Amino acid sequence: MSKKVTEVVAELAEPIAAELGLELVDIEYVKEGKNWFLRVFIDSDDGVDIEECGIVSERLSEKLDPLDPIPHNYFLEVSSPGAERPLKKDADFKKAIGKHVHIKTYEPINGEKVFEGTLDAFDGETVTVTVTVKTRKRQVQIPYEKVAGARLAVIFG
Incomplete structure (x- = not known):
């Protein structure tokens, strides 16, 4: 696959977040110990709640499964970037x-x-x-x- 995992995930996650009135803040794809984690950070002016994170996670999983951009097992985490949110753009x-x-x-x-x-x-x-x-x-x-x-x-x- 020529595109990086984070780029592929961003292309899938951006429209999902936008549809819900959320902003895609950042994506991390990291190995911690023996496990791989795909972390998607979303936010809005009013913050995000666990329900919104769950919806994004569910919809993103539905898009990732058939595409299969990650060849091994990983954990998908969708959350708020928190109080110390990164400044990327x-x-x-x-x-x-x-x-x-x-x-x-x-x-x-x-x-x-x-x-x-x-x-x-x-x-x-x-x-x-x-x-x-x-x-x-x-x-x-x-x-x-x-x-x-x-x-x-x-x-x-």
């Missing part, structure tokens, strides 16, 4: 403006590769974050192509 970054985020970069920017703070702006090319070190705030501009991973971050305390 441009739209995710735009929606997260004003929120607390955690960003890792492929290479150091000003000597650092991990940034946590408030997402101030995103223009498609640059991610602007205000980070606080002790009591000092500073704004960091991160080139979008250097972002290795980003997610919402929960603040404790």
Whole structure:
């Protein structure tokens, strides 16, 4: 099969989620111990409940079975991405403006590769974050192509 499992699953899951008014956030296909897991993360502005996860799981299974893109046994899990939802697409970054985020970069920017703070702006090319070190705030501009991973971050305390 020329396409990656996650790409095939995304093509099947996207219309299912859209039909239910949900967003397909992410797909993971990973081996943990001796077991394989196909994890599908869905969300909406109002969040998702277990019933919606069950419906997506059922409909996705019906599409996956005849196609059989995975040659071995695996566990299908459909869930919400949780409070620390990943930021994958441009739209995710735009929606997260004003929120607390955690960003890792492929290479150091000003000597650092991990940034946590408030997402101030995103223009498609640059991610602007205000980070606080002790009591000092500073704004960091991160080139979008250097972002290795980003997610919402929960603040404790």
